[in-house]
Amino acid sequence: MSVRNASATLAALPRGSADSGGASGSSAAEAGAAAEFASKKYVWVPDKEAGYLPGWVVREEQNGEVVVVALPDGSHQSVPAFDISKQNPPRFELSENIADLTFLSEAGVSHCLRQRYQRGMIYTYSGLFLVAVNPYHQLPIYTDAIVAAYKGRRREDNAPHVFAVADEAMRNMLDNRENQSLLVTGESGAGKTENTKKVIQYLAAVAADMAPATGSSLTPEAPSLTRSASSMRNGLSKAGSSRYTMDKMPSSEGEGTKQLGLLERQILQANPILEAFGNAQTIRNNNSSRFGKFVRIEFTSTGCIAGANIDWYLLEKSRVHNRSEAERSFHVFYQLLRSGDRDLLSKLLLTGSPGDYAYLKSSRQNVEGLDDGVEWKALRTALDTVGFSPEEQLNFFRVVASILQIGNIQLAEDRSGAEQARIDNSAHIEKVCHLLGVPEQELTKALLRPRVKAGREWVSQSRTRKQVLEETAALCKTISPDEQKYFHWSAGHRRLRDLRGQLIRAALHQLHK
Numbered sequence: 001m002s003v004r005n006a007s008a009t010l011a012a013l014p015r016g017s018a019d020s021g022g023a024s025g026s027s028a029a030e031a032g033a034a035a036e037f038a039s040k041k042y043v044w045v046p047d048k049e050a051g052y053l054p055g056w057v058v059r060e061e062q063n064g065e066v067v068v069v070a071l072p073d074g075s076h077q078s079v080p081a082f083d084i085s086k087q088n089p090p091r092f093e094l095s096e097n098i099a100d101l102t103f104l105s106e107a108g109v110s111h112c113l114r115q116r117y118q119r120g121m122i123y124t125y126s127g128l129f130l131v132a133v134n135p136y137h138q139l140p141i142y143t144d145a146i147v148a149a150y151k152g153r154r155r156e157d158n159a160p161h162v163f164a165v166a167d168e169a170m171r172n173m174l175d176n177r178e179n180q181s182l183l184v185t186g187e188s189g190a191g192k193t194e195n196t197k198k199v200i201q202y203l204a205a206v207a208a209d210m211a212p213a214t215g216s217s218l219t220p221e222a223p224s225l226t227r228s229a230s231s232m233r234n235g236l237s238k239a240g241s242s243r244y245t246m247d248k249m250p251s252s253e254g255e256g257t258k259q260l261g262l263l264e265r266q267i268l269q270a271n272p273i274l275e276a277f278g279n280a281q282t283i284r285n286n287n288s289s290r291f292g293k294f295v296r297i298e299f300t301s302t303g304c305i306a307g308a309n310i311d312w313y314l315l316e317k318s319r320v321h322n323r324s325e326a327e328r329s330f331h332v333f334y335q336l337l338r339s340g341d342r343d344l345l346s347k348l349l350l351t352g353s354p355g356d357y358a359y360l361k362s363s364r365q366n367v368e369g370l371d372d373g374v375e376w377k378a379l380r381t382a383l384d385t386v387g388f389s390p391e392e393q394l395n396f397f398r399v400v401a402s403i404l405q406i407g408n409i410q411l412a413e414d415r416s417g418a419e420q421a422r423i424d425n426s427a428h429i430e431k432v433c434h435l436l437g438v439p440e441q442e443l444t445k446a447l448l449r450p451r452v453k454a455g456r457e458w459v460s461q462s463r464t465r466k467q468v469l470e471e472t473a474a475l476c477k478t479i480s481p482d483e484q485k486y487f488h489w490s491a492g493h494r495r496l497r498d499l500r501g502q503l504i505r506a507a508l509h510q511l512h513k
């Protein structure tokens with residue numbers, strides 16, 4: 001995964017706490033290694049298992065087109081000359097910047113990243129970029145102490161870290177009065193979501209330090225903006241659940257425990273909301289973001305956070321009704337059903353088991369290490385922190401519940417033998433109508449015999465069971481948890497639109513289209 005500012009453990013501590021090696025040092029051992037390196041022609045040889053094996057050239061054959069290389073196990077291997085790449089001198093071992101390597105080859109880069117990773121150094125610069133290798137376990141490198149160590153320091157002063165990139169962006173913004181962008185890219189499971197959260201954690205912490213002694217950078221109601229009000233139009237929506245990390249701040253675990261203002265906390269707490277509605281377990285990632293996002297944080301001229309906006313794109317709505325057996329739907333469905341909140345479940349006419357719902361039961365329901373009940377609590381805390389009233393929250397969960405109920409609508413072919421569909425069990429459609437506030441007759445008619453335009457006339461068209469099933473799936477996609485449609489949040493101001501009204505309109509529009 002790489003982060004670019006359009007801009008491990010001890011390895012991330014400021015230099016001196018842990019020497020990351022690199023090109024420093026002139027010990028006898030290093031001198032010996034350099035002399036040994038100079039005595040032979042060291043190369044990398046491609047290997048199916050290891051990627052690349054180190055070796056040295058014994059001799060060249062066929063006018064240099066083939067080289068015989070001695071490998072670590074003592075064997076010799078003939079390799080086409082174009083397949084080998086030169087090793088970098090020992091002084092570049094653990095180099096903090098890939099761009100410094102004398103021989104910039106795939107083998108050299110892999111070796112450098114691997115050596116660093118094995119020592120807990122997950123971050124490495126590559127010119128302007130920062131490369132992060134996913135450690136798949138928590139490292140003590142995101143604490144308040146580390147934030148303080150990176151704050152206002154030059155990149156060269158500390159070991160590579162995502163905080164250094166965030167700090168550079170912050171300083172460029174304040175010094176040059178220019179917008180800064182961080183691009184986070186990588187394949188699924190690479191760590192984009194986690195590192196994005198670390199960036200926000202860092203910016204929130206640093207911004208909180210800039211705030212007056214009140215402890216909050218700004219009260220949400222009284223933003224002091226450097227830009228026009230129009231530039232502050234926002235729509236907070238989601239965030240990925242730092243299932244394991246940042247969402248839990250402030251925590252007692254030493255990670256991000258500093259006192260943050262309300263606005264900073266609201267920005268951080270967007271994560272569990274966004275992840276609940278937009279993330280799902282996939283075969284590659286237990287907490288995969290099923291959407292792209294653009295996070296914008298607005299600062300005052302003094303570096304306090306004034307507001308935030310998260311846009312999301314291309315939410316994989318089809319996951320609601322269709323996914324591989326080895327994957328789950330969006331977290332929120334399981335969190336709600338496993339909330340243990342009997343009152344809420346009864347209001348929403350739900351049982352507490354994913355196995356009772358057609359849209360959930362055909363694929364995976366449990367994820368190792370993921371406790372939906374605990375995540376539910378984090379979601380409710382986040383919704384409270386961001387400022388949604390109990391009524392507004394109930395409206396969100398009505399949408400979630402109505403999708404589950406729509407999936408359970410049972411359809412059959414008409415008894416007359418015609419292909420026309422009929423509702424087999426009216427209980428589920430009654431539940432849907434109750435939750436969405438749609439008249440039952442109207443929804444049934446719209447599903448089974450919608451009015452369609454034929455020329456200038458409107459006529460009722462009977463649908464087959466297959467057509468109705470397709471229609472209910474499309475209906476779910478229309479009303480699926482896309483809170484961006486419903487949330488508008490800016491500099492602490494957030495309002496929920498008439499969700500129910502929207503849902504009904506969306507539902508009827510979908511059915512009558």
Ligand SMILES: Nc1ncnc2c1ncn2[C@@H]1O[C@H](COP(=O)(O)OP(=O)(O)OP(=O)(O)O)[C@@H](O)[C@H]1O
Binds near residue numbers: 189243
């Ligand atoms: N810096 C990190 N420290 C600890 N764990 C990490 C770190 N980065 C990633 N992980 C682990 O890897 C998992 C996958 O990371 P993440 O969700 O950030 O990937 P992603 O690139 O956003 O994937 P997707 O594109 O599927 O959303 C996380 O849930 C977390 O367990």
